[in-house]
Amino acid sequence: MATNINSLWTHPMTTGTQFSTNPQQLLGDAIAALRATQPENAVLLAKQAVELGLDDTTVWGVIALASRNMGDYETAHEAADRAIAHEARNARAFVVKGDAFFAQNNPRAAAAFYQRALTLSPLHPEMVQEIRVEFLRAQTRLQDLQTAFSQHMTSEVQPLLDNTDRCTPRMQGAVDLLLGKRRLFYPEPRHIMIPDLPVHEFYPRDQFPWLENLEAKTSVILDELNGLIAHGTSFDPYLTENNERPVFDTHGMAGNDDWGAFYLWKNGEAIPENQSLCRETTKAMNALPLVFSGERCPNILFSRLKAGATIPPHNGMINSRLIGHLPLIIPDDCGFRVGNQTRQWALGEAFLFDDTIEHEAWNHSSEDRFVLIFEVWKPELNEAEQELITRMLTAVDSYGA
Numbered sequence: 001m002a003t004n005i006n007s008l009w010t011h012p013m014t015t016g017t018q019f020s021t022n023p024q025q026l027l028g029d030a031i032a033a034l035r036a037t038q039p040e041n042a043v044l045l046a047k048q049a050v051e052l053g054l055d056d057t058t059v060w061g062v063i064a065l066a067s068r069n070m071g072d073y074e075t076a077h078e079a080a081d082r083a084i085a086h087e088a089r090n091a092r093a094f095v096v097k098g099d100a101f102f103a104q105n106n107p108r109a110a111a112a113f114y115q116r117a118l119t120l121s122p123l124h125p126e127m128v129q130e131i132r133v134e135f136l137r138a139q140t141r142l143q144d145l146q147t148a149f150s151q152h153m154t155s156e157v158q159p160l161l162d163n164t165d166r167c168t169p170r171m172q173g174a175v176d177l178l179l180g181k182r183r184l185f186y187p188e189p190r191h192i193m194i195p196d197l198p199v200h201e202f203y204p205r206d207q208f209p210w211l212e213n214l215e216a217k218t219s220v221i222l223d224e225l226n227g228l229i230a231h232g233t234s235f236d237p238y239l240t241e242n243n244e245r246p247v248f249d250t251h252g253m254a255g256n257d258d259w260g261a262f263y264l265w266k267n268g269e270a271i272p273e274n275q276s277l278c279r280e281t282t283k284a285m286n287a288l289p290l291v292f293s294g295e296r297c298p299n300i301l302f303s304r305l306k307a308g309a310t311i312p313p314h315n316g317m318i319n320s321r322l323i324g325h326l327p328l329i330i331p332d333d334c335g336f337r338v339g340n341q342t343r344q345w346a347l348g349e350a351f352l353f354d355d356t357i358e359h360e361a362w363n364h365s366s367e368d369r370f371v372l373i374f375e376v377w378k379p380e381l382n383e384a385e386q387e388l389i390t391r392m393l394t395a396v397d398s399y400g401a
Contacts, residue, residue, distance in 0.1 A: 023054035030062050035130075039066035043075075057086035057093075064096045073100040091121035092131065095138050107145050114142040150179045173340075185339035187356040191317040192392060197380055201339040203322055203352045207379045210288060211350050214326060217284045218348035222328050224278040225302055225370055228262060233277075235260030235304045258309035265300040268292060278302075281372065289376045291321045294394035298375050305334075305369040310362040316355030320381060320389045323355040326372040331365035345371060352376070 020026050030045035046062045064079035077100050083093040098113035123135050157175055161167050176182035238261040239254045263271050264282055275282040291297040327345035336343050338359040363369045
């Protein structure tokens with residue numbers, strides 16, 4: 001008989017005796033004995049029910065609980081296993097096994113069964129109190145066991161991580177993932193996914209020797225930006241609505257000039273009137289391996305994030321490109337996260353990131369933040385692959401035109 005976790009493998013209560021030949025009545029009496037803190041009697045009654053042919057998750061659950069309460073952990077394991085065999089998602093049976101392993105000083109096994117129980121049946125306000133108490137205990141013990149494991153693992157591997165000559169970011173990342181200090185982020189493009197590309201949140205600089213030349217032009221680019229600001233140039237909303245597409249703006253950014261843009265190129269087209277105001281910036285951008293793909297790329301712009309504004313977590317459209325930032329006007333208390341890595345912008349220190357990995361930005365200062373944004377091909381793509389991607393984007397845009 002499958003039962004709900006909130007009912008303690010419950011069964012209709014009866015008032016029979018241990019001499020009954022009715023297995024259901026015996027089970028009801030066993031449950032009553034268990035609730036009356038009479039585990040020995042509960043085991044006796046439940047086993048009599050089994051001898052009379054009762055074989056379900058409830059009767060084995062009662063035996064498991066009562067045996068655990070008596071300190072008979074081997075019987076508790078066996079009975080919990082029988083309960084799970086009848087009902088694979090019987091979360092309380094997993095708690096019983098966790099308790100038994102904990103009492104037997106087997107922390108790894110205890111943690112595994114507590115974790116499974118809490119995954120199957122997370123704590124919630126409607127949980128019956130007697131069940132809630134047990135799951136709270138399981139949660140507390142699991143946290144303590146995870147802390148103890150973390151301390152043990154750290155003590156074992158820290159000497160290797162402290163060796164600055166040999167430690168790599170992958171080494172630290174592997175430990176952080178194991179200990180739950182870091183989560184996995186993958187590229188999740190909203191449009192086109194190119195398979196089998198390396199996954200980097202921020203790309204290593206050594207693959208882009210031209211970055212230093214760009215950074216050397218920071219002062220002249222900043223002068224042009226300051227000229228735009230001084231003349232009150234308009235920064236239009238970065239995200240705009242398209243009445244030919246459904247609106248998927250769950251963050252309220254469409255039409256919001258908190259995130260503003262002054263474009264030099266937009267959707268693959270140069271903006272001559274804007275480029276004429278920023279000749280040195282345009283020249284610097286033309287020296288880069290920009291993505292030119294139909295009516296989509298490149299988008300090159302001065303990006304403004306207003307004081308107090310945030311850009312919520314989101315993912316880009318296609319993973320064949322990298323987005324570059326050249327920081328220009330950076331107040332304090334600004335930040336940028338890609339996947340697991342968070343950075344603060346620094347004047348003139350450019351970086352490239354995969355925008356199909358979840359990313360977000362914030363400006364908690366009282367001043368506006370400005371960066372130059374550009375996009376380039378991922379270095380792993382060859383010329384034929386770049387041509388295919390461009391053809392794919394062009395085909396998308398020409399369909400139905």
